[in-house]
Amino acid sequence: MPGTGAAATLRHELIGLAGVFERNVYLVKRYIWWDVAFFIWTVANTLTIVFIAKGIEAGGGQIDVDEVTTILLVGAVVWAYLGIIFEILTETVAWERWEGTIEYTFMAPLSRPIHLFGMGLFAIVYGVIRAILLFAVVALFFHLELAHANYAAALLVLVVASISFIGIGMMTAVLPLISPEKGTQLGFVAQGILLVVSGVYYPVSVLPEWMQALAKISPATYALDGIRDAIIDGAGVGAMWSNIWPLLIIGVVSVPLGLEVFRRGERYAKRHGKLKRSG
């Protein structure tokens, strides 16, 4: 067994974090065809949204079809990305509870923050790969002209926004401990609320004022704005600083808050015997 001391503890935690990542890779390998099927569904779902731009044009609307298509595509990709982040974080509890492994995982000497960061790290890597593929497939489908797009800046905004998404995901991840049957679905509620106030397919300015106020504290608002600026206008990191600094602040608040919510949920589950699969 590893020794004691700060360095040994850090090493132990990093090995545990890598183990969480490694396990998720095994699961992706084992369920790869299900993942392919889910990806096809996501592409189809994205097409139903992105075709709206062509529909407006066909109905006589005077719009720049390529630009509106790109705006809708970015919204759909961020929606799908957020769904993946929340789904994987929720699986921290939900999948392990279903398999019955949760008690073994929760009695292991790995700190919960590192366990959750491991899930979050995998969620970001997996989510980013999937988002890039989704964007590429749909952009090719519509022959979008994106010669000026700054993909690196768009990716940076997505990754910075992911810190906040992970924090919020941690809060929803604990819900299956409190309600094994319905808790997972509340992740979808959080995803929907977050995106509806953030201008996922429309400008935030069309929202009622109270929703616009909520948009200011939603990380998705800044993520969508920043990614659209980078993809459509080719904006660089400097030009997007007004979107990046709010994301950093929301991230600094949401991650500790997410950890605290999870800690309290875990404590509740241990007090009431809810870790047990059938309990």
Next chain:
Amino acid sequence: MPAVEVKNLRKEFRRSDGRRSGLRRRRERVEALRGISFEIERGECVAILGQNGSGKSTLVRLLSTLLLHDGGSATLFGHDVSDTRAVRRLVNRVSVEASFFKKMSSTENLAYAARFYGLTVGQTRDRIPEILERVGFPAARRNEAMEDLSRGMQQKVALARALLTQPILLLLDEPTTGLDPRSKLEVQDFIREIRATHDATILLCTHDLDEAEALADRVGILDDGNLLSLEPVDDLKRRYDADTLEEAFFAATGKAFEDEKPEEDEK
């Protein structure tokens, strides 16, 4: 210092009785452990006998840091169970359900468990095949999904998972329940081997009277959250003037061992 020191340990749960008081569902208190006390010495194997619902699994979960107790104390090798980080390094557990990621192989499941205990890829590359071989798991099946393995095979992997992390306290919660006679004997032989070769202390919670008698230095009777006795089998039989452990159980509890409480009462 005892390996396990439990003093006046209490745990209760709240359970809905199906009725409502206004808008709220009524809940009644169920005492799972009613202030039990005992000690286990280092290297000792102690078996706890009890029906479903007697509190055995609650005791194991409290010692594994999976439940918070409502009163009393429990220390493992001098560490209070609330010091989860220290306690978790010392303990591992095998329960009645050999719980695994069913699509993953035995090797993948063991690797996942090992990382949480700080074992690197390099360390587990050799150790996992070795330990699977020790528990009698066929090498040819190491990459098969767990769902394709028999219950007996899965339970061997569960033992391997517990041993991989070299625990000095092994909590066995009905490890042979539901196994066929041959698998049961193999698991019991392996538990004996662990005792002979490791410096491991074992707490065995079981339904199986023969298993308790064969494996344990001392046997305790847990009934409705009360620990009625904990002593060597011969002393137990003498105390209750019984020829068999089953008779001693009946004399101690007033219940036949087969008269189970409903399963949902087991906490």
